[in-house]
Amino acid sequence: MAWKLEENVQRDIEKAQESVELYGGHLLKAPNRYEIRTGVVIAARFADKLRRTAFAVFGGVVPKEEIVRATSELNKKIYERLVSMGVGKLDIVRISVEASVEGGRLIFGEPKIEWFVPHTEVEKRVKECEEKFAEVKQKIENLLKELSTLS
Template sequence: MRLSTGFVRASGYARKVRRVLFAIAGGKVPPQEIVRAAGELNRFIFERFQEMGVEKGDVVRISVPFAISEGGIRWDYDGLKIEVYRKSEEEKLAKAMEEVEEREKALEEAIAELSTLAQKLRELSEEIEEKIERIKAEHTGLKLRFEE
């Protein structure tokens, strides 16, 4: 089995671990074992957060395999994965996304202008073709009158 918190602020990871573990293991092991196992995992994660320099405002996603045996929960700490999305990076990402959105908007506006220009060129081209046809018809008509 695997516990996965999904995205959560580092400040709220412990509560999320406990809630997810109750959802997964509830009815399979006694509630006091879930509380004990969640506390054990949360202490381990907290130590890892300190080693990694995780701050309260950072966003994390935690997943860890575990087994239920003889009424207890055993964590596979070797399989623990902690993804960290730093708040400072989040701000940089938000600014980069703003820039991308602004460039996309500018691109859309340029495409709209070019589409309008292309339409005008098509209309002008059709108008020129009509004048050419009219001139040809008049020229042919002149020949025929002259030949008479």
């Protein structure tokens, strides 16, 4: 499935206050330094959550055009990382990033991406690892037997 970043700025501005009241998607870390978070979301919706939280936190501090510009750049960066990690658009993620305002510009730090893998997938991967381990163990035992006959 192909990913597509969507921007609906007016909707995000309207939902920003609601998001803060319901989810509190930010944390004041120091004067003028915040951590904004998506909470647990489907990967395809991360951009909306980050943009809404940015509007809620920085809406009265910087112009909306600056919020759109900065979050757009951040969302592209996160999108590229998600794709390179192999995250599907329906996978569950949680993203957090530090943000501050410097000289009228919204500056984001390096985002932290947490990818939640379903229990069934973990079990499948564990089983695959156990099978590979059993194969390697058997090969080692066979090599040891060969070595002992050569001595």
